[in-house]
Structure formats: structure tokens, C-alpha cells
Amino acid sequence: MLKDLEAKFLSDFEKNQNIVHKICRMYTTNREAHNDLFQEVTIQLWKNYEKFRGEAKFSTWMYRVALNTAISLYRKSTRQLKTKDISAFEYKIKAVDYDDTEELQLKALYNAIQQLNDIEKALIFLYLEDKPYKEISETLGISNGNARVKMNRAKEKLKNILNP
Amino acid sequence: MDLLDNYKKAWDNQPEEMKKISALEIYKMTQAKSSSIIKWIFVIGLLEFAFMILSTFIFDVSNDEKIMMAMGVYELVQISQYLTIPVLFYFLFLFYKNYKNISSIDNTKKLMTKIRKTRRTVRNYVIFNLLYIVYIAAIMTFGMVETPQGSFQNTPGWIIVLIMMLVTVIMLLLFWGFYQLLYGILLNKLNRNYIELAKLDQKE
Numbered sequence: 001m002l003k004d005l006e007a008k009f010l011s012d013f014e015k016n017q018n019i020v021h022k023i024c025r026m027y028t029t030n031r032e033a034h035n036d037l038f039q040e041v042t043i044q045l046w047k048n049y050e051k052f053r054g055e056a057k058f059s060t061w062m063y064r065v066a067l068n069t070a071i072s073l074y075r076k077s078t079r080q081l082k083t084k085d086i087s088a089f090e091y092k093i094k095a096v097d098y099d100d101t102e103e104l105q106l107k108a109l110y111n112a113i114q115q116l117n118d119i120e121k122a123l124i125f126l127y128l129e130d131k132p133y134k135e136i137s138e139t140l141g142i143s144n145g146n147a148r149v150k151m152n153r154a155k156e157k158l159k160n161i162l163n164p
Numbered sequence: 165m166d167l168l169d170n171y172k173k174a175w176d177n178q179p180e181e182m183k184k185i186s187a188l189e190i191y192k193m194t195q196a197k198s199s200s201i202i203k204w205i206f207v208i209g210l211l212e213f214a215f216m217i218l219s220t221f222i223f224d225v226s227n228d229e230k231i232m233m234a235m236g237v238y239e240l241v242q243i244s245q246y247l248t249i250p251v252l253f254y255f256l257f258l259f260y261k262n263y264k265n266i267s268s269i270d271n272t273k274k275l276m277t278k279i280r281k282t283r284r285t286v287r288n289y290v291i292f293n294l295l296y297i298v299y300i301a302a303i304m305t306f307g308m309v310e311t312p313q314g315s316f317q318n319t320p321g322w323i324i325v326l327i328m329m330l331v332t333v334i335m336l337l338l339f340w341g342f343y344q345l346l347y348g349i350l351l352n353k354l355n356r357n358y359i360e361l362a363k364l365d366q367k368e
Contacts, residue, residue, distance in 0.1 A: 006191070006194075009194075010187040010190055010191055011187065013187075013190050014184075014185070014186070014187045014190060017181070017184065017185055017190075018180055018181055021181035022178075038185070038193075039193045039196060040198060040199065040200060042190055042193040042194055042196075043193065043194060043196060043197075043198045043200075044198070044200070044268045046193075046194035047198070047268075048267060048268055048269050051267070051269060052269075061269070064268075064269060064271070065268045065269060067272065068268045068269075068270070068272055068275050069200070069268060071272055071276075071357050072201065072272065072275050072276050072279060072354055072357065073200035073201050073202060073268060074200065074201075075199065075200070075201050075204065075350070075353070101174075102173070102174040102177055103174075105170060105171050105173075105174035106171075106174040106175065106178055108171070109171045109174060109175060117356075117357075117360050118353075118356075118357045118360065119357060119360040119361050119364055120360075122272070128172060128175045138271060139271055139272065140271060140272045140273060140361065140364070141270075141271030141272050141273030141274050141361075141365075142273065142361070142364055142365040143365065146364060146365050146366075150364045155168060158168065159167050159168060162167065162168075162171065163167055
């Protein structure tokens with residue numbers, strides 16, 4: 001029974017791991033911390049997997065546990081040196097019609113996000129991932145109306161960082 | 165087009181993480197020990213309880229007991245010691261209940277509230293112990309002034325009170341400072357984020 005559950009978890013997680021990588025990239029500034037946070041998220045996901053029972057989509061559930069870990073449970077990120085250099089991250093570059101505009105934009109976007117506070121990061125991340133306000137407010141535990149207002153504010157802040 | 169829309173497009177087209185973690189590696193990670201804040205609060209909390217219990221065994225109090233008996237306050241101290249046992253279990257129960265209640269599937273606000281509640285239980289236990297120290301110090305001072313012992317025999321009462329007060333205050337400050345530092349380091353980020361989230365949820 002546990003073996004089946006484990007196998008299902010591993011396959012679900014492996015497929016959806018990109019969500020966690022994105023969160024790690026936002027909340028940490030170097031590879032070591034990235035891996036460290038990834039590991040803690042994995043532990044938290046596995047620990048709660050039995051309670052998951054497929055009520056929501058696996059990915060939706062994953063967003064919540066991963067963000068909670070980054071915001072509330074993970075302890076080490078504050079000790080990391082604050083650096084804007086994220087070149088240490090290696091990403092696949094699409095070989096077809098190669099254009100580095102988007103790659104540079106993505107880098108700039110991550111750099112800008114890293115300057116937001118932890119809660120603003122979560123708001124912006126959920127916006128970028130096209131999450132509806134209902135899900136955003138439920139994930140963070142704030143009212144729908146406040147989620148909207150504060151989201152606009154976080155977006156404005158991000159725009160100002162991107163285009164001072 | 166909005167400035168953010170451009171970046172949003174780059175986000176949507178963002179390539180997959182290159183260093184994909186394999187199922188085997190994920191499996192290994194699930195077996196690893198958590199180093200989350202909850203875990204730390206739990207471990208430190210248990211250590212505090214253990215320390216408070218063990219300290220009654222470690223320190224040799226037979227000499228103190230003799231002094232207390234001579235001063236006629238021994239029973240007062242002993243009764244209060246028995247009374248602290250149910251209080252200790254009450255705190256242990258609360259602490260464990262709070263800890264068990266914490267789940268990373270809760271929404272962020274709820275999770276933070278629960279973590280802070282667990283930490284508050286431990287803090288209240290510490291405060292209880294500090295108050296107990298004050299209580300014992302008060303009894304001892306009273307006993308010393310009434311029936312001075314040892315080198316205090318020729319010392320005026322007000323000097324005894326002053327010395328005892330000074331010693332108690334220093335002890336309290338040391339303990340309190342230690343806890344503030346410990347939890348300050350541990351919960352610094354959590355508290356900051358809690359305040360940010362609370363600000364977020366304030367009515368406009």
C-alpha cells in the first residue's frame with residue numbers, strides 16, 4: 001500500500017517538479033540554497049501526501065505546500081548573500097529560432113522578483129502562473145478583495161523595479 | 165501592451181529546469197530529515213522541558229535543603245515543587261497538541277498563526293519558570309531575613325534583600341536574554357513575513 005502511494009507520489013512529483021524549481025529560484029539566490037529548499041519542499045510534500053487524497057489537482061496542492069515551505073518553514077534563506085547574479089542557474093535553451101530576448105527578460109524578471117518581499121513574491125508568482133484570485137486568496141489565507149488590491153500594488157512595485 | 169505582459173510571455177515560455185531531479189533522487193529526499201522551523205521549535209521545546217526536569221536531579225540540593233529546613237521554609241518550597249508537576253504536564257500537552265496541529269497544507273496565514281502559537285506555549289512555560297524562580301527567591305529572602313544563615317548571620321536585613329533581588333534579576337535577565345536570542349534567530353523571518361501578510365489582509 002505504502003509502496004503504491006510512494007510510486008504515485010514520485011511520478012506525480014517528477015512530472016510537476018518545475019513548479020518547485022521556479023519557487024526555489026525566486027526564494028533563493030544560489031544553487032546550494034536552491035537545492036536545500038527543494039529538499040525541504042520534497043519532505044513537506046511527502047509528509048502530507050497521505051492527507052492529499054486527490055481532492056484538488058496535485059499541482060494546486062503542490063503550489064500551496066511549496067510556497068508555505070518557502071515563506072514559513074524554510075529557515076536558511078535569510079543567511080544567503082543577497083546577490084543579483086543568477087547565472088549559476090542553467091536552463092535549457094531552445095535551439096529552434098534562437099532569440100535571447102526572452103531569456104534576458106526572464107533573467108531580469110527573476111532578478112526583479114528577488115527584490116520583493118516573501119509575500120509579494122508569492123503574489124507575483126501566482127499571478128505569473130495564471131492562478132485565479134480565488135485560489136490566490138485561499139492559498140495565502142487573505143480575503144479575495146485584499147488579494148486583488150495587493151496584487152495590483154505588487155505588480156506596480158515589480159514594474160518599477162523592471163523599469164525604474 | 166503592458167510592460168508586465170512582455171515579461172509574462174517570457175515567464176510562460178520559460179524553459180524547463182535543466183537539472184531535473186530524478187524519481188530516485190526525490191525518493192532519497194523524502195527519506196531525509198526535515199530542517200524546518202517547526203522541527204526546530206519542537207526540538208528546542210522538548211530540550212527546554214527536559215532541562216527543567218533534569219535540573220532538579222542534576223544540581224545537588226541537599227545542602228540547600230538543610231538551609232531551607234533551618235529557615236523553616238522547606239515545606240513551602242517542597243509543596244510548590246509538587247504543584248509545578250501538573251503544570252509541566254499541562255504545558256507539555258498543549259505544546260504537543262499545537263505541534264501536531266501544524267500542517268503545511270494549511271493556508272499561509274493559518275500556518276504562520278499555528279507556528280506562532282506553538283512558540284507562545286513554550287514562551288509561556290519559560291515565563292512560568294521564571295516566575296517560579298522569583299517565588300523561590302522571595303521565600304528564601306524571607307527566610308534569610310527572619311533567620312539568617314551562615315555568613316549572612318550578621319548582615320542587616322535590607323542588604324540581604326538587596327543581594328537576593330540583584331541575583332534574581334541577573335538570573336532572570338540571563339534566561340530571558342537567552343530565549344529572546346534563540347527564538348529571535350529562529351523566527352526572525354517568520355515574524356517578518358507574518359507582519360507582511362497581516363498588512364496584506366488589512367482592510368483598505
